[in-house]
Amino acid sequence: MxxxxxxxxxxxxxxxxxxxxxxxxxxxxxxxxxxxxxxxxxxxxxxxxxxxxxxxxxxxxxxxxxxxxxxAHPAVTAAVTRALQHGTAFQLPTTMELEAAETFLGLVATGDDMVKFAKNGSDTVDGSLKLARYATGRTMIAKCTDHPFFSTGDWFIGTTAACGGTHPEPSARTLNFPYNDTAAVEHLFTTRGEDLAAIILEPVRFTPPDPAFFARLRQLCTQHGTVLIFDETVTGLKYHLGGARALTGVHPDLTCWGKGIGGGLPLSALTGRRDLMELGDHTRPIPGRPPLFLLSTTHGSDAAALAAMIALVNEIAATxxxxxxxxxxxxxxxxxxxxxxxxxxxxxxxxxxxxxxxxxxxxxxxxxxxxxxxxxxxxxxxxxxxxxxxxxxxxxxxxxxxxxxxxxxxxxxxxxxxxxxxxxxxxxxxxxxxxxxx
The missing domain is CATH 3.90.1150.10 (Aspartate Aminotransferase, domain 1)
Known part of the structure; x- marks a missing residue:
């Protein structure tokens, strides 16, 4: 014992x-x-x-x-308590969702146009890749090998030692590149640029971002029509209120958020450019193409988590x-x-x-x-x-x-x-x- x-x-x-x-x-x-x-x-x-x-x-x-x-921060706890007293789950959108979207885009995901809330980081990361594949018509993804975790999806887990039970096809379409290595990403685009739907990486972890690397990465993604995705599931609300992407000198096309944004309650978010995010509006399909079913989470609009996020972000900004x-x-x-x-x-x-x-x-x-x-x-x-x-x-x-x-x-x-x-x-x-x- x-x-x-x-x-x-x-x-x-x-x-x-x-x-x-x-x-x-x-x-x-x-x-x-x-x-x-x-x-x-x-x-x-x-x-x-x-x-x-x-x-x-x-x-x-x-x-x-x-x-x-x-x-159990008092401001977050009080906001969640109020939300619980008014009900947390509804069959139609709520005013809480409007307030949450305006708050998050206004104070955290500044420079982004739209947001989709969910419950965990894997959902938003996988949604961002689906959106990138739909927007580009391509299937290859490149991830940074120096960042330890992105998703529970087969495209990522299939590349790890814990690959049991995964389908080999998604991981076969996952490429790798090292962080801050400009020559490596240049080679990646030279050899596979026309196949790349998305590049995904964390903006920073422990090694400071090289501005020259990120400037070149942004340039190559724009040049090749590849969607640049920052995974801020971990880095969000740590380095800056607006995320660690501020340290890179560039703005991604899509950003995935999670962990800290819910103040201890389960919440994640996908934010990005309007032209990309609107592709996820299945009520407005592109003529001649099937609609994109981007993200659908019954509890993504959970009022308690959204209230916690609003209180958290406002408290951080105010203090x-x-x-x-x-x-x-x-x-x-x-x-x-x-x-x-x-x-x-x-x-x-x-x-x-x-x-x-x-x-x-x-x-x-x-x-x-x-x-x-x-x-x-x-x-x-x-x-x-x-x-x-x-x-x-x-x-x-x-x-x-x-x-x-x-x-x-x-x-x-x-x-x-x-x-x-x-x-x-x-x-x-x-x-x-x-x-x-x-």
């Missing part, structure tokens, strides 16, 4: 008997976390979460980044919450770097990326591999009360208290990692490196 999590471990075992992998997202499954992670959480408030055994953690990934204002999150991230980077340096670990564990979304890179030695070292660092950080999953996602609700608690956890983890690198097997039990299937 897990001595630290007896109730959580028992509950997680029961859950896995009822739910494949014991989780509804692959990134929440037990094999994606170090063994010290709490098996089940029970509640969250701000930047704290509690597990089934009553332990409190500083949460640095707030609902897989779905909560840009932390858990400059993203700027405060960046400031917190800079303080976190300084704090953790100091603990790593004092422990002699600066050359082995590093924080990368932007202050709003910090990755953790590791380099091992003869005693400990890089992946083992990363798993050990995360395991010990979690053991000491900071819930980290390879990424620090600072928000406006992380306070000096959270930073202080995390500094203590990082120092504990750094000391353990330093002993492991020095080859002290008696003091350190190395965990198996966390395996990611995608």
């Amino acid at each position: 897990d001595e630290q999590h007896p109730h959580g471990r028992t509950g997680a075992t029961r859950l896995r008997h009822l739910v494949p992998t014991g989780a509804h997202a692959y990134s929440k499954a037990a094999d994606q976390w170090p063994p010290t992670a709490p098996p089940l959480l029970t509640r969250g408030q701000g930047a704290f979460v509690w597990d089934a055994d009553g332990h409190r953690y500083t949460d640095w990934f707030t609902g897989l980044t779905c909560c840009p204002l932390g858990h 400059d919450a993203l700027a405060r999150a960046h400031t917190t991230g800079a303080e976190l980077r300084h704090t953790v770097d100091a603990q790593l340096t004092e422990a002699g670990l600066a050359g082995h564990v590093r924080l990368t990326g932007y202050d709003c979304f910090l990755g953790i890179d590791t380099t091992g030695n003869a005693q400990v591999s890089g992946p083992q070292l990363k798993t050990l660092f995360l395991a010990e950080t979690i053991r000491a009360g900071a819930l980290v999953r390879g990424i620090f996602y600072p928000t406006a609700v992380h306070t000096d208290e959270h930073l202080a608690l995390t500094a203590q956890a990082a120092r504990h983890a750094a000391d353990v990692c330093a002993r492991a690198l020095d080859g002290d097997p008696a003091a350190v039990c190395l965990p198996a490196a966390t395996r990611r299937p995608l």
Whole structure:
């Protein structure tokens, strides 16, 4: 029995008997976390979460980044409560949908003309590719190989190690290119430009976007009539209110949004140019062509999620919450770097990326591999009360208290990692490196 999590471990075992992998997202499954992670959480408030055994953690990934204002934010909670009191599902469009569309296009997806709401990022990504194929009459898609996840669709999953059960045809029409590699995309268009319906990539992750790469990519897509799609499912509402696409210097034809835009409730969106988006209006088919059935989600118009988005976006805009999150991230980077340096670990564990979304890179030695070292660092950080999953996602609700608690956890983890690198097997039990299937 897990001595630290007896109730959580028992509950997680029961859950896995009822739910494949014991989780509804692959990134929440037990094999994606170090063994010290709490098996089940029970509640969250701000930047704290509690597990089934009553332990409190500083949460640095707030609902897989779905909560840009932390858990149970008062403005979001109040908006959802009001929506629930007026009903959430209707058989005709509602005024809430109008307000949501105007708010999202006015404050977030600025420069885009139309929006279609759905419930998860895979739906909007797959819809964007269907729209690109319809608009161009082509079938090939090119995705960035440096970005880890786009969709549960066969076109993407069929290209991964977890390809069981997928149809081979969609993945055979999926091409690859590396991020920021201008020569590679030029070669892609030289050899397959006339076949390419769409290029899809995240605008940024941890490596800054190269303006020259994005300028050339935009030029090539326009020249060849290829639809340029940015996947901001992860990056939206982190780098800027208007998304990370602002960092690239170019504007895509279509953008997919998800995770954080619902403030913790399920919501995604597809936005883009009017001439493309209107192709998805099946009530106005193009003469001589079958209509395009773009996206149809019974719950895409769910009033509670739309109300949460409206409240979230307005709160972020009114309080400059993203700027405060960046400031917190800079303080976190300084704090953790100091603990790593004092422990002699600066050359082995590093924080990368932007202050709003910090990755953790590791380099091992003869005693400990890089992946083992990363798993050990995360395991010990979690053991000491900071819930980290390879990424620090600072928000406006992380306070000096959270930073202080995390500094203590990082120092504990750094000391353990330093002993492991020095080859002290008696003091350190190395965990198996966390395996990611995608």
